[in-house]
Amino acid sequence: MxxxxxxxxxxxxxxxLCEMCQYKARSMFEYLPVYFRNLARWRPGRAxxxxxxxxxxxxxxxxxxxxxxxxxxxxxxxxxxxTWARTLVDDRQHLARMLNRLVAAREAETVTEAEAVAWLCAxxxxxxxxxxxxxxxxxxxxxxxxxxxxxxxxxxxxAPGWYAGLCRRCQARTYVVPGLTWVTCSGCGATTYARDHxxxxxxxxxxxxxxxxxxxxxxxxxxxxxxxxxxxxKRIAIWAARGHIDTVRKHDYAVKRHRLGxxxxxxxG
Numbered sequence: 001m002x003x004x005x006x007x008x009x010x011x012x013x014x015x016x017l018c019e020m021c022q023y024k025a026r027s028m029f030e031y032l033p034v035y036f037r038n039l040a041r042w043r044p045g046r047a048x049x050x051x052x053x054x055x056x057x058x059x060x061x062x063x064x065x066x067x068x069x070x071x072x073x074x075x076x077x078x079x080x081x082x083t084w085a086r087t088l089v090d091d092r093q094h095l096a097r098m099l100n101r102l103v104a105a106r107e108a109e110t111v112t113e114a115e116a117v118a119w120l121c122a123x124x125x126x127x128x129x130x131x132x133x134x135x136x137x138x139x140x141x142x143x144x145x146x147x148x149x150x151x152x153x154x155x156x157x158x159a160p161g162w163y164a165g166l167c168r169r170c171q172a173r174t175y176v177v178p179g180l181t182w183v184t185c186s187g188c189g190a191t192t193y194a195r196d197h198x199x200x201x202x203x204x205x206x207x208x209x210x211x212x213x214x215x216x217x218x219x220x221x222x223x224x225x226x227x228x229x230x231x232x233x234k235r236i237a238i239w240a241a242r243g244h245i246d247t248v249r250k251h252d253y254a255v256k257r258h259r260l261g262x263x264x265x266x267x268x269g
Contacts, residue, residue, distance in 0.1 A: 005138025015132035025141050028148045029125040033118035035151035040114045077147040081120045162218045165200025176221045194222050206261030209248050212236040
C-alpha cells in the first residue's frame with residue numbers, strides 16, 4: 001500500500017503523490033511564474049528604495065510594501081526552484097544537461113530571472129510523474145506551495161492587477177492579475193472567470209484613458225479571444241491612425257492615449 005507523501009492519502013496510481021496533490025503541483029507550476037513575473041518589476045534598482053505602487057488602475061493607498069520585501073521573496077523563490085532542480089538532477093542524471101544550459105544562459109544574461117523561473121516550473125511539470133516516484137516529492141510540493149502562497153499574498157497587496165469592477169457579492173473592488181484568467185475577490189473570496197467581469201468593466205471604466213499597450217494588457221486579461229498584447233497594441237494603433245478611435249493628449253508632445261470604451265466598441269464590432 002502506498003500513501004501520498006504530501007497529504008497522506010492512500011494512492012491508487014502507484015505514485016507517492018495522489019491525483020489531487022499532483023493537480024495542486026501542476027497548478028502551482030502555472031501560477032508561480034505569473035506571480036514572479038508581475039512582482040519582478042518592483043525589485044530594488046527599478047523601484048529604488050521607495051514604496052512600490054499598488055494597482056496600476058485603482059489603489060486606495062492604505063498599505064504599501066517595500067521593494068526589499070518583494071526582492072527577498074523573489075530571491076528565495078528562485079533559489080528554492082534552483083535547489084529542487086539540482087536535487088532532481090541528482091536523482092535523474094539525464095536532466096543535468098538541460099539544467100546546465102539554463103545556468104549558463106542566466107550567467108550570460110541571455111534569459112531573465114523570470115524566464116528562468118518559468119522554464120524551471122515548466123520542467124517540473126513535465127517530469128512531475130517521475131518526481132512523484134522520489135522520496136522527497138511530498139516536501140517538494142509543500143515547500144514550493146509555501147513560496148507560491150507568499151508570492152500570491154504579495155501580489156494581492158502590491159500589484160493586484162487590472163481593476164475588474166466591484167464584486168457582485170460583496171461590492172469590494174476586484175482585480176485580475178495579468179497572466180491569469182480568473183478574478184478572486186479579496187473581500188469575500190469569491191472566484192469568477194475574468195471574462196465574466198467584462199460587462200462590469202464596461203459599465204465602470206469605459207472612460208478610462210491609457211496608452212495602447214496598457215489597453216492591450218487589460219483586454220488580453222479580460223477577453224478570451226485576445227491572446228497577444230503586442231498584436232492588439234498594433235491594432236489599436238492602426239485604429240487610431242485611421243481615425244476609428246479618438247486620440248487623447250494632454251499636450252501636443254504627450255504619448256497617445258485612447259479610451260477603453262472606444263477600443264471595446266471596435267472589438268465588439
